[in-house]
Structure formats: structure tokens, C-alpha cells
Amino acid sequence: MPSPYAFHVVPGTTTGNYTRWTERICAPPVKYPHLAAERDWMNFFWGIHAADHDVRFEIAEITYLWKRANTGIYHTYCDPRNTVASWDCGSVKKSWTEWYSPCTTCTPEVTTRYYTKYTRGVSWEDVEAEVSSQYESSDYDKYLHFLDIGRKAGVTY
Amino acid sequence: MWEVIYRVCPFLFSALLISCNGCSENNMNNHQEDSETSETDSNSSSDIKGTDSSTGETDSVSDVSSDSSTPSIDNLTGNEVDPAINWITIAHGSFVFGSPEDTPCRTPYVEDEIPVTLTRSFQMAETEITQQQWEAMDLPHSSRVQGVNFPVTYINYYEAAIWCNRLSYYSGLEPCYDLSTCSNPVGNGCVTDETHSGEACSDPTVVFSCEGDIHRYPDYYACPGYRLPTTAEWEYAAKAGITDLHTYGGNVLSEPISSCNDQPSLNDIAWYCYNSGDVAHPVGEKAANPWGLFDMLGNVAEWVDYHDASLPLDGGIGADTLTDPIGPQEGHGQWRSGSFHTTGCMVRPTEQSARKITTRVYFTGFRPVRTIFE
Numbered sequence: 001m002p003s004p005y006a007f008h009v010v011p012g013t014t015t016g017n018y019t020r021w022t023e024r025i026c027a028p029p030v031k032y033p034h035l036a037a038e039r040d041w042m043n044f045f046w047g048i049h050a051a052d053h054d055v056r057f058e059i060a061e062i063t064y065l066w067k068r069a070n071t072g073i074y075h076t077y078c079d080p081r082n083t084v085a086s087w088d089c090g091s092v093k094k095s096w097t098e099w100y101s102p103c104t105t106c107t108p109e110v111t112t113r114y115y116t117k118y119t120r121g122v123s124w125e126d127v128e129a130e131v132s133s134q135y136e137s138s139d140y141d142k143y144l145h146f147l148d149i150g151r152k153a154g155v156t157y
Numbered sequence: 158m159w160e161v162i163y164r165v166c167p168f169l170f171s172a173l174l175i176s177c178n179g180c181s182e183n184n185m186n187n188h189q190e191d192s193e194t195s196e197t198d199s200n201s202s203s204d205i206k207g208t209d210s211s212t213g214e215t216d217s218v219s220d221v222s223s224d225s226s227t228p229s230i231d232n233l234t235g236n237e238v239d240p241a242i243n244w245i246t247i248a249h250g251s252f253v254f255g256s257p258e259d260t261p262c263r264t265p266y267v268e269d270e271i272p273v274t275l276t277r278s279f280q281m282a283e284t285e286i287t288q289q290q291w292e293a294m295d296l297p298h299s300s301r302v303q304g305v306n307f308p309v310t311y312i313n314y315y316e317a318a319i320w321c322n323r324l325s326y327y328s329g330l331e332p333c334y335d336l337s338t339c340s341n342p343v344g345n346g347c348v349t350d351e352t353h354s355g356e357a358c359s360d361p362t363v364v365f366s367c368e369g370d371i372h373r374y375p376d377y378y379a380c381p382g383y384r385l386p387t388t389a390e391w392e393y394a395a396k397a398g399i400t401d402l403h404t405y406g407g408n409v410l411s412e413p414i415s416s417c418n419d420q421p422s423l424n425d426i427a428w429y430c431y432n433s434g435d436v437a438h439p440v441g442e443k444a445a446n447p448w449g450l451f452d453m454l455g456n457v458a459e460w461v462d463y464h465d466a467s468l469p470l471d472g473g474i475g476a477d478t479l480t481d482p483i484g485p486q487e488g489h490g491q492w493r494s495g496s497f498h499t500t501g502c503m504v505r506p507t508e509q510s511a512r513k514i515t516t517r518v519y520f521t522g523f524r525p526v527r528t529i530f531e
Contacts, residue, residue, distance in 0.1 A: 047414070051415045140357040154264075
């Protein structure tokens with residue numbers, strides 16, 4: 001049973017009796033409210049789920065959209081190839097071989113270094129394109145609800 | 158008479174226009190604009206695309222006819238008639254764009270408050286363009302609810318641009334949009350049969366759409382012809398000088414997006430989801446705003462000339478103030494005003510909806526403006 005108090009209508013902690021979990025647990029730093037990306041996304045997911053039945057997104061639908069938006073590539077493998085901030089990432093590589101010689105006359109030795117596995121993020125553009133593909137023609141209200149909640153939650157930039 | 162001359166011989170029309178020192182109102186405006194250009198106004202025709210930087214020569218009124226002498230989608234067909242629009246003059250001025258952070262249903266970033274000055278007065282159509290006014294420019298439409306005084310709908314940004322260009326040509330004014338890259342028929346898409354059951358579509362391979370930037374003037378405000386309002390112009394006109402309330406009907410109450418609750422402050426001034434029956438209504442039935450504009454909130458959503466990148470109006474640079482803002486050069490298009498289909502708390506002068514610029518949908522139309530060259 002979704003709360004009747006969607007994120008955008010719950011009074012703030014200073015003005016009402018409802019204290020949101022997100023405000024207690026993961027409020028952004030006071031000086032950097034714009035960095036509260038996690039809370040923005042939670043607000044977004046809650047907003048698209050806790051809606052009237054006609055436009056409501058169930059968890060399975062959200063999962064499906066995200067998987068589709070990822071075009072089947074869910075992880076990437078990265079390794080810092082140098083000490084500056086240059087990362088080498090790929091979708092299939094899992095390790096790479098480094099050849100080195102301890103001295104100029106020595107036989108090179110071989111070592112295998114492994115890439116670090118990261119879950120690949122999805123841009124808003126990717127998600128929007130997918131929700132457009134799934135709903136724009138067949139259920140325009142649901143499509144607009146998704147877009148509007150994204151805007152209101154601040155996750156579209 | 159001028160329309161007749163223009164249709165018969167655009168070159169003759171331009172020659173007459175340039176030499177005219179005081180004829181009809183429209184031609185007087187052109188003359189004033191020319192005079193401005195000949196002096197020092199860098200925002201007028203000298204900013205038009207096509208300026209030859211090596212010679213300093215600029216496109217001028219005479220180029221309007223040469224452009225239009227080539228077959229183009231926005232050429233007049235000869236079947237146009239006066240659309241009989243009541244124009245409201247909006248005096249230039251300053252206002253605060255955006256809304257306070259505690260505004261119900263507010264969108265972060267895009268509604269960030271920032272002082273804006275509009276240096277040019279403009280005329281704005283008193284109502285949303287009706288189906289009769291749309292048809293006056295000899296263009297087809299497929300609005301779901303048919304009626305001469307109903308707003309035209311299923312219009313995307315580019316289709317609105319065609320209508321504006323045709324009205325500019327019809328009125329002897331330079332058009333604001335270059336539609337030479339456009340393709341697909343006007344009025345096509347979404348509606349599959351006479352039941353108008355289609356809701357929306359945006360496929361650029363089907364609907365009328367254009368490539369690249371279609372603006373003939375990088376400074377939109379400097380275009381002499383009819384055009385869509387900038388987002389700042391639209392909001393300035395919608396607020397109509399009101400600074401302490403969300404609408405001229407009073408404060409909008411908070412409610413969940415996608416719900417449809419009663420908003421007492423809107424009932425006398427706007428058609429929105431609670432009172433509309435989910436259909437468009439004839440224009441001008443609700444009370445006008447303090448500047449005499451009808452349906453600036455609700456009824457049909459209105460295209461504005463703005464590329465929405467989900468950023469503040471200043472692009473996020475933290476500007477103290479903006480003068481004649483235009484915004485990003487690419488991104489989604491933007492709707493304003495909410496609609497008969499919209500949750501009431503989103504029917505506010507500051508609400509902004511980012512949509513695909515090719516979108517045609519049953520609850521979106523437009524309202525044109527024209528800069529007044531003083």
C-alpha cells in the first residue's frame with residue numbers, strides 16, 4: 001500500500017509531522033544540497049511507483065525499463081592504466097597482461113592484472129528513450145507521468 | 158491590397174515595401190524596423206543569418222520575397238484569409254522568472270528564480286490559436302474536438318512555425334523560421350481514423366519535422382515576423398505583473414502529480430483536469446488574466462520557443478539577471494500553461510514541460526507573438 005504522501009507533498013521536517021526516511025537517513029550535506037543524487041533518485045522511483053493506478057510503474061516495469069535501457073550491457077570492467085585519472089574500461093575484458101622486466105638484461109616476467117567490475121550506470125537519455133519506446137504510443141499518460149516525475153525529482157539533467 | 162500584390166509579385170511587393178513611408182500598419186512596422194536597422198541596432202536585421210561578413214551586407218526585407226519565390230512549405234497558396242486575431246500589447250519590462258522553492262509541484266532547477274528584463278514590447282494573441290484561425294492560413298489539422306472556436310491541437314513545434322511564417326508572409330513581414338530542411342506533410346501522424354483515437358506521436362520520419370536550427374534570427378526577439386514566444390515572454394505575460402500569488406486566481410494547493418483534485422483558485426480562470434471533462438474547450442470562456450489574455454493557464458498546453466535542457470534559464474551559470482534570454486540551442490521543446498488534461502498544481506505560470514519537439518498530441522496548441530519595434 002503506497003503512502004498517500006508522495007515525495008512532493010510531504011511537509012518538510014520543519015513544517016509538519018511527517019519526517020521522511022530519506023530526510024533522516026540520507027539528507028544531503030547542508031552546504032551541498034545539489035549533491036543529493038541518491039535522494040533524488042529515490043524520490044523519482046517512489047514518485048513513479050506511488051501514483052494512481054493508471055500511470056503507476058510497478059517494480060517489474062522499472063526493472064525491465066532499466067535493463068532495456070542498458071542495451072543488455074550491465075557491467076563494465078575498468079582498470080587504471082596510469083596514475084593520472086585515465087581509466088581503461090570495456091564491456092568484455094576481464095583481465096589484462098602486463099609484461100615487465102626488473103632489469104634491462106632480465107627476461108621479462110608476466111603478470112596478470114584483473115579489471116575491476118563496475119555496474120554500469122544508465123543516463124537519463126537512455127531511460128527516456130526506452131520509456132518512450134515502451135509507452136509513448138500506447139499509453140501517453142504513463143509516459144508523461146514518467147517524464148514529469150523525473151523533472152520534479154531533479155534527475156533529468 | 159498588399160496581400161494581393163504580394164501574391165502576384167513578391168518582388169514588386171518588396172520594392173513597394175522598402176520605399177513605403179507610411180501605408181498600412183504592418184508596413185509601417187516594417188519601415189520602422191528598417192529604420193532601426195539602418196542605424197545602430199545590432200539586434201535587428203543585422204543579426205539575421207546570411208549576413209555577409211566580408212561586405213557587411215545583410216539580408217533585408219527584399220530577401221523575404223526572394224526566399225518565398227522559391228517553392229517552399231511555408232509559401233502562401235493564395236487561399237489564405239485574415240485570421241482575425243485580437244492582439245494584446247505587452248509592454249516591455251522586468252519580472253522575476255521562476256518560482257519560490259516552496260511552490261507546490263515545483264520543478265527544481267528550471268524554475269529557479271532569476272530576474273529577467275525584456276527590452277522589447279510585443280503583441281501576443283489574446284487566445285490560443287483556434288481551428289478557424291489555423292485554417293485561415295490554409296493549413297490542415299486533425300484536432301480531436303472539432304469547432305471553429307476550439308483551439309487547434311495535434312500541432313508540433315515545427316507546424317506552429319509554418320503557421321507563423323505564413324502569417325508573416327500574409328502580413329508582409331519577414332518570417333522568423335527557415336523551414337527549408339523540413340519534411341513530411343503538415344497535420345500528419347497520430348490520428349489514424351475519424352475517431353481521432355490516437356493520443357500522440359513524435360516519430361520524425363512520419364510527422365512534420367525539420368533538421369537543425371530553424372531560426373532566421375539568432376536573436377529571436379529581433380525577428381519582425383510572427384513567431385512563438387520565448388519562454389521568458391510567455392511567463393512574463395502569464396504572470397501579468399502578479400508576484401505574490403501563483404496565479405491570478407490565488408494560490409495553487411499541493412497535490413500528487415497525476416492526481417486530479419479540486420483547485421479552487423483555478424476554477425474561474427482555467428480548464429484543467431478537474432473541471433474540463435478531459436476535453437478542450439472553446440477559447441476565451443474563462444476569465445482573462447490582468448493583461449487581457451485568455452486561457453494562459455490550462456485548456457491546451459502551448460508551445461514556446463525554447464530548448465529545454467532541464468537547466469535554469471541562465472544555463473546554471475548563476476547569473477544575477479538576464480536580458481532578453483533565449484536559452485540553449487538544442488534539447489527538447491517546451492510546453493507551457495498546463496492543459497485541460499493536467500493535474501491542477503501543474504497549471505501554474507512557472508510550470509515548464511520538456512517534450513520532444515516533434516510531438517503532436519491532442520492537448521497541445523500554441524499562441525503566437527510579434528515583437529513591436531518602437
